[in-house]
Amino acid sequence: MSEKKIPYKIYLEENEMPKFWYNLRADMKNKPAPLLNPGTHQPMTAEELSGVFCEELVKQELDNETREYPIPEEIRDFYKMYRPSPLVRAYCLEEKLQTPAKIYYKFEGNNTSGSHKLNSAIAQAYYAKKQGLKGVTTETGAGQWGTALSMACSYFGLDCKVYMVKVSYEQKPFRREVMRTYGADVTPSPSDTTNVGRKILEQFPGTTGSLGCAISEAVEVAVSNPGYRYVLGSVLNQVLLHQSVIGLESKIAMDKYGIKPDVIIGCAGGGSNLGGLIAPFMGEKLRGEADYQIIAVEPASCPSLTRGKYAYDFCDTGMVCPLAKMYTLGSGFIPAPNHAGGLRYHGMSSILSQLYDDGYMEARSVEQTAVFAAAEQFARVEGILPAPESSHAIKVAIDEALKCKETGEEKTILFGLTGTGYFDLVAYQKYHDGEMSDYIPTDEELAKGFASLPQF
Numbered sequence: 001m002s003e004k005k006i007p008y009k010i011y012l013e014e015n016e017m018p019k020f021w022y023n024l025r026a027d028m029k030n031k032p033a034p035l036l037n038p039g040t041h042q043p044m045t046a047e048e049l050s051g052v053f054c055e056e057l058v059k060q061e062l063d064n065e066t067r068e069y070p071i072p073e074e075i076r077d078f079y080k081m082y083r084p085s086p087l088v089r090a091y092c093l094e095e096k097l098q099t100p101a102k103i104y105y106k107f108e109g110n111n112t113s114g115s116h117k118l119n120s121a122i123a124q125a126y127y128a129k130k131q132g133l134k135g136v137t138t139e140t141g142a143g144q145w146g147t148a149l150s151m152a153c154s155y156f157g158l159d160c161k162v163y164m165v166k167v168s169y170e171q172k173p174f175r176r177e178v179m180r181t182y183g184a185d186v187t188p189s190p191s192d193t194t195n196v197g198r199k200i201l202e203q204f205p206g207t208t209g210s211l212g213c214a215i216s217e218a219v220e221v222a223v224s225n226p227g228y229r230y231v232l233g234s235v236l237n238q239v240l241l242h243q244s245v246i247g248l249e250s251k252i253a254m255d256k257y258g259i260k261p262d263v264i265i266g267c268a269g270g271g272s273n274l275g276g277l278i279a280p281f282m283g284e285k286l287r288g289e290a291d292y293q294i295i296a297v298e299p300a301s302c303p304s305l306t307r308g309k310y311a312y313d314f315c316d317t318g319m320v321c322p323l324a325k326m327y328t329l330g331s332g333f334i335p336a337p338n339h340a341g342g343l344r345y346h347g348m349s350s351i352l353s354q355l356y357d358d359g360y361m362e363a364r365s366v367e368q369t370a371v372f373a374a375a376e377q378f379a380r381v382e383g384i385l386p387a388p389e390s391s392h393a394i395k396v397a398i399d400e401a402l403k404c405k406e407t408g409e410e411k412t413i414l415f416g417l418t419g420t421g422y423f424d425l426v427a428y429q430k431y432h433d434g435e436m437s438d439y440i441p442t443d444e445e446l447a448k449g450f451a452s453l454p455q456f
């Protein structure tokens, strides 16, 4: 440990930043299954999708062949304000753990939205602007995506309508104010501004809302207002494409110092940060050029990869969106209220689902008190207060480093540190006060979610 040839933080020069996003699908033998029309069960066409999404994004969504997409200069200019994100050698954590493993993390939390979601928000806002649209609509749960999109829309002068799950709207007033600072119009969902919202309010008076319901409201507003489209912050192929910037930067930085990771770890909600981080490495693995152990980490309370079914499912609870084939717990599955809001989605990106099914990556589920213990351990030595979502990856990175301590292996571990946890301090408080529980759904509870899968 005395010789620190690798700097604590590896930065890239502006001219070393990636000029292309990498489309992992081009190298997949088994392509991810297509989105299906929920009525006809036929693959969604570009025409059908372009009523809801921007044209250029529809093209990206359906393109399984083009390996590289040039990142438009306007987007690269915005990226330069907060990228390249640092790749950090966790010397202090290694020292604390007394492990022979070499630990690196790619930190995506150093922008105002506090997470990697800005990487795709800026791309989606750019294409909406280029198409001459007035604005976009979306949903947000815990608020990270809504915040990122608000920033992106204000940069390009687009109107941004965010449907925020009512319980978060009330419990997370600070995120709401960040969005309003960037000019977004934030409505608690369900609301009386849409048909679907009014129907749900009538059926369930006093409901605090759900992500699925907020999606349905945001889609309704997009399709019923000329000049508006709907945008989504994870799960979709286009989002993984934009997030490939995380992995490409990591790879360029590591190559510069001749570092090759043995293990790559990321938390998985809808799969966008993990899909982005692993993209160029998985590409090499698919092409048979190199091998990496890749681990997706999910909460034990919402275990879509480790305990889900690989099937076509609804993307939203309102069942208005296309069907996607993915590892899923069923759109009717309601996860226990855990504190990693960004990991509570019932399904997983079709790309990652296919790769997982083909055996190219593994998955682990972890319990939330252990995740917060890892978060605290990390914060105390590395200085960054991590988001609860990101801390799932920290937990498994520490587990792997401790395994190396036992075996004496000097493995190189790379994990994605997706964001900061300043808006999650109530969760930290619960942890510190010993009020945090580890809820693991029973098989009976999972069966209820599976019963909501479409039958055909």
Ligand SMILES: *Cc1c(COP(=O)(O)O)cnc(C)c1O
Pocket: 114, 115, 116, 117, 144, 145, 233, 234, 235, 267, 268, 269, 270, 271, 272, 273, 274, 342, 343, 387, 389, 390, 418, 419, 420
């Ligand atoms: C949204 C979010 C995630 C999970 O989303 P993915 O699409 O799975 O990447 C993870 N970490 C943070 C900080 C988030 O905001």
